[in-house]
Amino acid sequence: MNWSGLESLVSGVNKYSTAFGRIWLSMVFVFRVLVFVVAAQRVWGDDNKDFVCNTRQPGCTNVCYDHIFPISHIRLWALQLIFVTCPSLMVMAHVKLREGKDRKYVALHPGGSHLYANPGKKRGGLWWTYLVSLVFKAGFDVAFLYILYRIYHGYDLPKLSKCSLAPCPNTVDCFISRPTEKKIFMVFMVTSSALCIFMCICEMVYLIGKRIAKYVKARHENERMLFADHHLMTNMAPPRSLYRKTDPTRDSKLSLNKKEKAKEIGATTTL
Numbered sequence: 169m170n171w172s173g174l175e176s177l178v179s180g181v182n183k184y185s186t187a188f189g190r191i192w193l194s195m196v197f198v199f200r201v202l203v204f205v206v207a208a209q210r211v212w213g214d215d216n217k218d219f220v221c222n223t224r225q226p227g228c229t230n231v232c233y234d235h236i237f238p239i240s241h242i243r244l245w246a247l248q249l250i251f252v253t254c255p256s257l258m259v260m261a262h263v264k265l266r267e268g269k270d271r272k273y274v275a276l277h278p279g280g281s282h283l284y285a286n287p288g289k290k291r292g293g294l295w296w297t298y299l300v301s302l303v304f305k306a307g308f309d310v311a312f313l314y315i316l317y318r319i320y321h322g323y324d325l326p327k328l329s330k331c332s333l334a335p336c337p338n339t340v341d342c343f344i345s346r347p348t349e350k351k352i353f354m355v356f357m358v359t360s361s362a363l364c365i366f367m368c369i370c371e372m373v374y375l376i377g378k379r380i381a382k383y384v385k386a387r388h389e390n391e392r393m394l395f396a397d398h399h400l401m402t403n404m405a406p407p408r409s410l411y412r413k414t415d416p417t418r419d420s421k422l423s424l425n426k427k428e429k430a431k432e433i434g435a436t437t438t439l
Contacts, residue, residue: 181256184263184290184298188371192305192364196253199360204245208353211346212242218345225337232331232342238319241350245357248312252364255304262297290375299375306368309361316358323358325351 182190215237221229266284273283290298317323325347332339344350 181259184259186371186374188367188374192367192371193256195360195364195367196249200245200357200364201249203353203356203360204242204249208245208357209242211350211353212240215240215345215350219342221331221336221340221342223336223340225335228331228333228336228340229342231333232329232336232340235331235333236329236342236344241316241354244312244316248308248361251308251312252305255301255308258301258304259294259298262294266294295375295379299372302368302372302375306365306372309365309368313358313361316354320354323351323354325354 182193185193216233219229219233219236221232223229270283274281325344327344327347329342329344330339331342
């Protein structure tokens, strides 16, 4: 299989990814694809040829091998890598769709205006596409780890396996070639898959947290602007020119004038 073509295709997503996405992509191609191509295929290349059972019964060795290895590690990991890397193509397809729409918009509206200021900006539908791709990547890794765990009983490769399936005449002992080395590679691949799942979860938390923080900030700004617009004129004090100047001795002067007028009236009445 030409893994370099897949690498060049998926690496195009790097410019649309966050820092966590770039780390995830580096881990996939350094710790999984590179190890798979360089070392793992050679380690499991002799699993069928060097699988030995202590019997000469025709067909017994093949039946026992099929029972102990229901699916080859190499083929299972190849499927896993294909399924894990393909969701990244969803993001590229969405960006290409945006770029095509933007070109059509520019052609219909000559004047320098664009439908998308930056087609690769994770906003709107592209944000959801990116988030769904992360869910698929983490989900595929979890599913394949579970399948591997169920098939090989906890990621274990025993040095000696018992087999009593027909056409074996009785319970025979079967031996796997280089079981320790194969187990080390299996643990390494499982660990790298778990780290990739962790990076996908971190990236999902980062995207959702950033989106929530942006929404809260925008809502706070809107509330602050509405509050300012509503209370700007009502809470503003009137200008000093509108205040009427009052004489503090005005009331006392009025009362004195009233008393003087009352005395004058009383004096006239007595006369």
